[in-house]
């Protein structure tokens with residue numbers, strides 16, 4: 001029979017707990033200074049609830065003897081019993097309500113801290129923390145000195161009356177052997193500026209010579225008053241340059257009262273890669289929480305980098321990231337909506353900036369417009385595409401081409417663009433990511449425009465036929481050309497097209513290419529596979545080698561076919577095929593390389609023989 005034991009309480013290994021919370025919660029030792037500044041800010045906030053005119057000063061002193069630093073604040077201070085219950089009890093915080101529960105309203109509204117563990121971060125860089133404090137709530141109570149050590153022990157003593165002149169707290173750190181670099185004067189000033197640039201109370205760093213450096217520059221640049229909108233824009237741009245090291249293309253004001261969020265989205269002046277998102281800087285009540293908060297803006301808005309200060313978002317316990325909750329999701333949506341409004345505003349009133357923006361970020365906008373009908377309607381006509389008329393907006397293109405043809409791949413576009421353009425067809429390169437999908441959505445936005453996929457037959461159909469007599473005269477050459485092309489699974493046609501300089505064009509589509517690949521495999525396969533591959537054979541159109549009758553070389557080859565060495569005609573056809581293949585800019589297969597090689601060497605041989613024959617037949621002594 002089991003008997004239930006009276007309640008036991010967990011035992012805590014203090015050394016282990018201190019080690020866990022100080023060394024393993026945070027990503028870097030540097031957060032120690034953030035925790036100290038944050039406690040100082042919270043203490044001043046608490047004192048100002050008692051006395052609205054109380055001083056609000058935070059002084060960080062560096063270069064103390066032994067290499068330590070101290071952080072002194074004019075905050076609310078602690079009585080002896082406060083010290084026992086808050087400083088010396090891990091996990092207890094004065095920033096919760098009386099019954100010990102987290103009073104979220106007060107903690108979020110007024111204080112930065114809430115967990116009761118922040119001070120322990122100092123043990124990453126310090127062996128000992130000394131807190132000398134005098135309470136503003138009980139001015140008659142003596143000042144108290146508390147010494148906490150990284151092994152989890154502490155001592156406490158009351159100081160004689162008059163030892164501390166004013167209410168407030170001074171926290172002093174004695175460095176650890178391996179943490180002293182973080183307490184060096186230069187690191188301290190850098191860290192204080194990094195974390196504290198937007199803190200609302202004055203923060204100064206004073207070195208051992210008494211030189212004073214300001215840490216913060218309040219109010220934030222977006223909350224100041226300016227002579228003119230231009231002066232404001234310039235100030236924001238200068239701030240963007242200082243923080244992100246780029247001059248923004250434009251700035252977007254952010255203001256979400258629901259979570260007390262204000263700040264600015266800086267539009268990147270150069271293209272950003274969607275997967276390499278810019279780091280947003282999130283301050284919580286002035287204190288920098290993260291400079292890598294990608295979660296603050298929707299994925300699609302990767303072309304902005306934000307700096308915001310908020311009172312209403314929750315930090316994780318390490319205070320290095322935002323807590324992912326519904327509020328954060330709502331903030332993300334609100335920022336997305338603001339960026340969208342900015343784009344709408346540009347389309348309505350500032351086309352020059354819109355064009356500048358699209359030049360840089362069209363890819364981002366294309367990604368976004370696919371899922372956003374409003375934005376699609378707004379921006380699709382302005383988006384630049386590669387077309388047979390050059391790089392133009394779809395609106396411009398559709399004005400001159402009532403039927404907009406779009407290719408499926410870049411190589412299809414490369415292959416047919418010059419010929420289609422010469423034949424009066426309007427083709428858009430749909431091979432880049434999102435482009436084909438977007439072009440097909442154009443009729444929704446611009447009714448009356450029609451969009452169709454371009455197929456090779458459309459192009460061939462638009463090329464002029466050749467006069468029957470000329471075709472007849474070219475019959476012997478065409479017969480030889482067909483024999484060669486047949487081995488390459490290709491048909492041959494004679495047409496007249498521009499530009500004249502192009503002797504032959506290979507019109508092909510994906511199905512035809514698959515068909516050729518299947519034939520190649522089937523030729524090299526054993527009986528079983530050849531049978532299976534053969535059964536997959538389809539009657540899709542083959543690739544077409546279209547010879548240009550307007551081209552002088554083709555004309556000569558067709559006219560002289562009867563008198564030319566058949567071997568030369570065949571090599572010439574192979575060379576034309578090879579050249580058309582190169583023009584199509586398609587990746588070459590080993591068999592294509594072999595063909596190019598063969599035909600080039602073949603032509604060289606014919607040329608050498610011809611030169612040789614010419615020399616022999618020439619006057620004596622010319623050799």
Ligand SMILES: Nc1ncnc2c1ncn2[C@@H]1O[C@H](COP(=O)(O)OP(=O)(O)OP(=O)(O)O)[C@@H](O)[C@H]1O
Nearest residue numbers: 039040043086093094113114115116117118119169
């Ligand atoms: N400079 C200070 N002035 C007055 N009280 C302080 C000061 N620093 C710390 N304290 C007291 O010590 C308590 C514990 O501080 P600690 O930094 O560990 O946690 P916290 O600030 O309450 O919460 P968090 O872990 O979120 O930072 C605080 O709640 C506060 O009561």
